[in-house]
Amino acid sequence: MKKLADSFVSAIKDNNFHDVAKENIEAVIDSFLQEGMVKDIPFLNSLIGLLKTGINVKEQLFLKKIIKFLIYSETATPEERLKIIEEIDSSKEYRIKVGEKLLYLIDKCDDYDKAGILGYLFKAVNERKLKYKDFLKCSLVLDKCLVSELDLFLKDDRSLYTVESDSDLLNWGLLAFAPFEVTLNNSELNVPKLEGGQLELKISDAGALLKLHLGDYLQDRGNELGISRMELSEIQQYLDKLEQYPEHKRFILIKEYVxxxxNNFKISDDDFNNLLTAILYNVPFLIYDLHTSITVYYKIQTKKGNDYNIGRWQKFYNSRNGSQLI
Incomplete structure (x- = not known):
């Protein structure tokens, strides 16, 4: 196991997946496996060599998870990646070496989407934005979550959560109980009275770290949906599917969709306006949330040097509100 773990650390150090197109990542990984390109990576070749009889379904899925982790964890220079791993291993704070621990965590992922998220988080470790101990804390929460619900949590900008509606998020560790406060006050009759004591939830430390460090993951997930490349009929079908979600979750997904x-240039501005008008027909107040989300996204894309068709939204917003967006 040690030899395999050391080989995996080398694979992380020499990782060169930054040119891989993430929009169709599953097809890329399947092609990678089918064409035997895994043999070009010593670690994956070694792993295959350890398999008893070829690559069965379970083993192929494990390879997929490893490849997705490597694709999304790629960052910095090989020397910087190796340096951070050596620092963690030499700290003597952790009994299990980084390479072995990562293999264990990847194996525990119940699909390769989770392995990709784990890769994003380890990328933050390599960039010294996330401490290794916090990475491990996040991995514990990730192990319990449904990816679809984690996505919604990351997109959700709520500050108020309740035990009644958000118990799953609490059980998974994305939320925690807020400090329980009870105050003793005198009533008008000079009789002591207890006040407060309601159970309230807040975003947990791990939940806050996931929100902070998975911004690139959310953007890539949005790109994978392919909304910007859909035809009008496909867009309408996607909208119809959103009707199955509860209202709050549907609003989160609609914001991402809009x-x-x-940036969808396959539809006209008239098509865009008609779609938005239909969306807002029963929930006109949602335009202000869309306004905020699009403004934030536009600024992020501008900072990254990416093109974003803010003019399309601005025209629609001005026609409804008569004010400038930017």
Whole structure:
């Protein structure tokens, strides 16, 4: 196991997946496996060599998870990647070496989407934005979550959560109980009275770290949806599917949808306006949340040097509100 773990650390150090197109990542990984390109990576070749009889379904899925982790964890220079791993291993704070621990965590992922998220988080470790101990804390929460619900949590900008509606998020470790406060006050009759004591939830430390460090993951997930490349009929079908979600979750997904729709050049501005008008017909107040989400996304894309068709939204917003967006 030690030899395999050391080989995996070398694979992380020499990782050169930054040119891989993430928009169709599953097809890329399948092609990678089918064409035997895994043999070009010593670690994956060694792993295959340890398999008893070829590559069965379970083993192929494990390879997929490893490849997705490597694709999304790629960052910095090989020397910087190796340096951070050596620092963690030499700290003597952790009994299990980094390479072995990562293999264990990847194996525990119940699909390769989670392995990709783990890769994003380890990328933050390599960039010294996330401490290794916090990475491990996040991995514990990730192990319990449903990816679809984690996505919604990351996109959700709520500050108020309740035990009744958010118990799953609490059980998974994304939320925690807020400090329980009870105050003793005198009533008008000079009789002591207890006040407060309600159970309230807050975003947990791990939940806050996931929100902080998975911004690139959310953007890539949005790109994978392909909304900016859909035909009008496909867009309508996608909208119809959103009707199955509870209202709050549906609004979160609609915001993501509209943000991506601004950059869809397969539909006309009239099509865009008609779609938005239909969306807002029963929930006109949602335009202000969309306004905020699109403004934030536009500024992020501008900072990264990416093109974003803010003009399409601005025209629609001005026609409804008569004010400038930017």
């Amino acid at each position: 943000v991506q729709l601004c």
